[in-house]
Amino acid sequence: MSEAAVTENGPARGLEGMVDDWSADKQAYHVPWGKAMMWLFLVSDTFIFTCFLVGYLNVRMTTTAPWPNQSEIFALSFGGDPIPLILIAIMTFVLITSSGTMAMAVNYGYRRDKAKTFWLICATAFFGATFVGMQVFEWSKLIFDEGIRPWGNPFGAAQFGSIFFMVTGFHGLHVTCGVIYLMWVAFRVKRGYYDNKGYEIVEIAGLYWHFVDLVWVFIFAFFYLL
Amino acid sequence: MAYVPLADQDKEMEMHHPHNWVEEYVFSQDHKVIAIQYGSIAVFTGIVGLTLSVLFRLQLGFPESVDFIDPNFYYQAVTMHGMIMVVYFLTALFLGGFGNYMIPLMCGARDMVFPFMNMLSVWTFLISVIILMASFFVGGGPTGAGWTLYPPQTAMEGTPGHDMGIVLMLISLAVFIIATTMGGLNYAVTVLQYRCRGLTMMRLPLTVWGIFVATVLALFAFPALLVAAIMMLFDTLLGTSFFMPAVIEAGQPLDHNGGSPLLFQHLFWFFGHPEVYIVALPAFGLVSDVLSTHARKNIFGYRMMVWAIVAIGGLSFIVWAHHMYVSGMHPYFGFFFATTTLIIAVPTAMKVYNWVLTLWEGDIRLNAPMYFAIGFIFTFIHGGLTGLFLGNVVIDLPLSDTYFVIAHFHMVMGVSPILVLFAAIYHWYPLMSGRMFNEKIAKLHFWLTFLGAYAIYLPMHYLGFLGVPRRYYVLGETDFIPMSAQDLNAAITIAAIFVAVAQLLFFWNIIWSLKHGKKAEKNPWGSASLEWQTPDLPPKHGNWGEDLPTVYRWAYDYSVPGAHEDFIPQNTPESVEPTVDTEHFDPDHDQSKADI
Ligand code: HEM
Numbered sequence: 018m019s020e021a022a023v024t025e026n027g028p029a030r031g032l033e034g035m036v037d038d039w040s041a042d043k044q045a046y047h048v049p050w051g052k053a054m055m056w057l058f059l060v061s062d063t064f065i066f067t068c069f070l071v072g073y074l075n076v077r078m079t080t081t082a083p084w085p086n087q088s089e090i091f092a093l094s095f096g097g098d099p100i101p102l103i104l105i106a107i108m109t110f111v112l113i114t115s116s117g118t119m120a121m122a123v124n125y126g127y128r129r130d131k132a133k134t135f136w137l138i139c140a141t142a143f144f145g146a147t148f149v150g151m152q153v154f155e156w157s158k159l160i161f162d163e164g165i166r167p168w169g170n171p172f173g174a175a176q177f178g179s180i181f182f183m184v185t186g187f188h189g190l191h192v193t194c195g196v197i198y199l200m201w202v203a204f205r206v207k208r209g210y211y212d213n214k215g216y217e218i219v220e221i222a223g224l225y226w227h228f229v230d231l232v233w234v235f236i237f238a239f240f241y242l243l
Numbered sequence: 244m245a246y247v248p249l250a251d252q253d254k255e256m257e258m259h260h261p262h263n264w265v266e267e268y269v270f271s272q273d274h275k276v277i278a279i280q281y282g283s284i285a286v287f288t289g290i291v292g293l294t295l296s297v298l299f300r301l302q303l304g305f306p307e308s309v310d311f312i313d314p315n316f317y318y319q320a321v322t323m324h325g326m327i328m329v330v331y332f333l334t335a336l337f338l339g340g341f342g343n344y345m346i347p348l349m350c351g352a353r354d355m356v357f358p359f360m361n362m363l364s365v366w367t368f369l370i371s372v373i374i375l376m377a378s379f380f381v382g383g384g385p386t387g388a389g390w391t392l393y394p395p396q397t398a399m400e401g402t403p404g405h406d407m408g409i410v411l412m413l414i415s416l417a418v419f420i421i422a423t424t425m426g427g428l429n430y431a432v433t434v435l436q437y438r439c440r441g442l443t444m445m446r447l448p449l450t451v452w453g454i455f456v457a458t459v460l461a462l463f464a465f466p467a468l469l470v471a472a473i474m475m476l477f478d479t480l481l482g483t484s485f486f487m488p489a490v491i492e493a494g495q496p497l498d499h500n501g502g503s504p505l506l507f508q509h510l511f512w513f514f515g516h517p518e519v520y521i522v523a524l525p526a527f528g529l530v531s532d533v534l535s536t537h538a539r540k541n542i543f544g545y546r547m548m549v550w551a552i553v554a555i556g557g558l559s560f561i562v563w564a565h566h567m568y569v570s571g572m573h574p575y576f577g578f579f580f581a582t583t584t585l586i587i588a589v590p591t592a593m594k595v596y597n598w599v600l601t602l603w604e605g606d607i608r609l610n611a612p613m614y615f616a617i618g619f620i621f622t623f624i625h626g627g628l629t630g631l632f633l634g635n636v637v638i639d640l641p642l643s644d645t646y647f648v649i650a651h652f653h654m655v656m657g658v659s660p661i662l663v664l665f666a667a668i669y670h671w672y673p674l675m676s677g678r679m680f681n682e683k684i685a686k687l688h689f690w691l692t693f694l695g696a697y698a699i700y701l702p703m704h705y706l707g708f709l710g711v712p713r714r715y716y717v718l719g720e721t722d723f724i725p726m727s728a729q730d731l732n733a734a735i736t737i738a739a740i741f742v743a744v745a746q747l748l749f750f751w752n753i754i755w756s757l758k759h760g761k762k763a764e765k766n767p768w769g770s771a772s773l774e775w776q777t778p779d780l781p782p783k784h785g786n787w788g789e790d791l792p793t794v795y796r797w798a799y800d801y802s803v804p805g806a807h808e809d810f811i812p813q814n815t816p817e818s819v820e821p822t823v824d825t826e827h828f829d830p831d832h833d834q835s836k837a838d839i
């Protein structure tokens with residue numbers, strides 16, 4: 018925030034702005050500490066998920082047994098013929114919707130509309146919880162109806178179950194933590210805790226939430242479509 | 244964004260003020276207390292690691308002379324020694340210890356940005372150490388698969404600790420990673436966002452740069468280890484086959500097939516190579532500051548030093564497979580990784596030249612910290628050169644898995660960073676304790692450690708050339724290794740015991756001086772950087788008293804022509820001493836006269 022960074026037309030943009038930021042004293046980014054920290058954490062988390070997905074691709078290549086046919090396994094029937102990937106489509110839809118409500122919560126947070134912010138965060142958490150619930154349903158169907166276990170399954174390569182449960186489980190854990198985190202933020206919003214501190218925290222929680230959604234898109238593509 | 248006045252700086256800071264001694268010294272949120280806690284736990288585990296090394300050295304030097312050292316114990320000892328030293332000792336001491344102590348002080352901050360999380364970090368670290376140590380007491384003992392934990396060996400019946408030992412090791416690593424992440428986020432954000440007024444990134448001491456880049460490396464490299472640990476836990480506990488190919492053990496096929504042991508090696512070394520720089524970069528930073536202070540000269544090529552740290556950090560992510568030349572890979576990959584590996588030697592060599600040029604024509608004060616710092620230059624050049632051998636595929640193939648590799652990484656990652664640690668502990672001892680250590684004992688400690696280290700590791704290069712393999716319980720008789728190799732092994736063991744015992748001097752010195760050392764005057768080395776400019780020595784909670792400092796210059800204004808003293812503290816206003824910035828520095832032009 019040195020004076021050099023501020024020209025007559027406001028802070029410089031683009032490459033020049035970046036150089037100004039980094040050569041400023043006090044802080045390199047014009048964001049609250051928590052936000053900078055969340056960004057850094059998310060990059061670190063990206064490395065975790067990338068390693069998981071690379072591991073997945075790798076064992077899928079090394080295993081000698083055939084890879085199970087996902088569109089059969091992930092099909093669900095509502096009385097009639099099984100519809101491939103229907104459950105997962107709904108789950109994805111729910112999660113993407115929750116990103117929408119989250120974005121609105123951030124907006125209302127900055128407008129200091131406590132009631133709307135509170136309810137939108139609650140809606141987000143609710144969608145998240147629904148997602149986890151559906152995941153539990155999916156898992157139990159896979160485990161009990163189809164006999165897929167981490168160490169083996171009747172359809173082919175054992176690694177299918179191993180990596181599926183591990184990665185979706187790890188992601189589900191992220192969603193669960195996110196739901197708890199959101200409830201906590203919602204609670205504090207309602208109590209007016211952020212009136213003085215500012216509502217950046219809603220955006221920070223939102224960053225995490227969008228990230229978890231984004232990761233899901235990749236998991237979806239890699240596990241269900243590939 | 245408009246200019247924010249100084250008072251606003253602390254808007255986000257929630258200082259925690261202790262109410263009783265438990266909050267002050269045990270569950271403290273003061274970064275300095277946390278640093279000492281981190282450091283003490285790390286040193287404690289380091290002593291365990293040192294003791295283990297003496298035990299397995301006894302076996303190597305004098306086979307079967309100690310009853311309880313059987314092959315299993317030997318493997319467990321080397322494994323735990325390696326993992327403890329690399330992760331729980333060096334990483335924790337540099338990042339958790341020095342990172343915590345130095346960053347807020349050198350950045351002119353009151354504390355880390357999130358002190359509570361910082362406190363959680365050290366306690367999580369303690370839990371990981373307890374889990375690690377617990378593996379010594381479970382049935383089967385700790386794992387003996389080597390510190391690299393390669394599968395499928397980790398899971399085989401014949402490997403000690405293949406059931407409980409490895410599980411505890413993996414859990415402990417996962418917990419450690421959580422601790423480092425909590426700490427690391429704090430260190431990085433503090434450096435980025437919580438510097439005092441006037442302190443630009445390019446005015447930071449190299450210590451902060453080294454620790455900062457190492458922290459970023461840790462945040463991006465530990466995930467690979469975490470993933471590897473989780474997958475291996477699944478393999479051990481749930482019977483999955485991520486890393487387990489079809490294996491026949493004692494005529495019986497194991498319950499696994501189709502996994503990829505090479506995947507583990509890739510994940511491990513994707514973490515493992517950056518890890519060596521997680522240890523090396525903070526050491527580079529600390530030693531630069533010690534050298535510059537005691538040579539009374541600015542660090543040579545500050546900007547180059549910073550960019551070298553950043554470049555090494557970046558490159559360290561694309562060299563990992565040089566640990567896997569013998570695992571087999573496509574020749575083009577070998578070519579690629581050999582090239583990147585040798586490229587990383589360029590910024591590394593630049594740093595070495597700059598350290599030497601910093602000494603050149605300096606007004607060198609041969610204090611104990613300086614002894615260690617100069618010793619580091621020797622050992623690091625030595626270890627770096629052997630790295631160049633190993634970086635070439637064809638030279639590495641015969642040398643891999645011999646004592647040459649042991650010698651290489653002990654010179655470069657064992658001896659060198661530890662010499663820096665001693666330099667740094669002696670150098671900042673007056674700051675941390677308010678007392679001076681005993682200079683004579685410290686110098687004696689230096690000579691014993693420095694010469695002793697050479698006595699241990701120089702012969703190992705030769706053993707490696709002979710083809711003596713690492714990780715063998717006894718040498719036995721072979722056609723190609725002469726019997727004299729065993730005599731050399733015995734000599735190494737004696738030197739090792741000698742060096743281990745010599746460390747008592749250090750501990751005695753540090754503990755004795757706490758009470759009986761001469762009271763340190765303020766800024767005893769005449770250092771220009773910010774950590775010595777606090778109102779109190781040692782600095783109190785909150786570090787800076789009423790007002791945060793303002794910085795007017797870089798951290799290396801030593802022997803500036805025309806200045807009142809031979810150093811100018813970073814927070815000396817321009818009205819008192821004119822600011823000479825790096826790029827404008829011109830020793831022939833007398834700035835002070837021009838301005839006053
Ligand atoms: C000039 C730069 C360097 C080069 C070219 C280099 C090259 C290598 C190579 C090729 C290996 C694998 C040897 C083998 O297993 O066959 C190796 C091992 C190792 N290096 Fe380096 N190295 C360099 C610097 C460093 C530094 C600065 C550190 C640590 C601070 C370090 C720590 C290690 C460790 C710990 C191992 C052995 C790991 C193990 O197998 O247990 N190296 N180095």
Ligand SMILES: [Cu+2]
Pocket residue numbers: 515516519562563565566
């Ligand atoms: Cu390496």
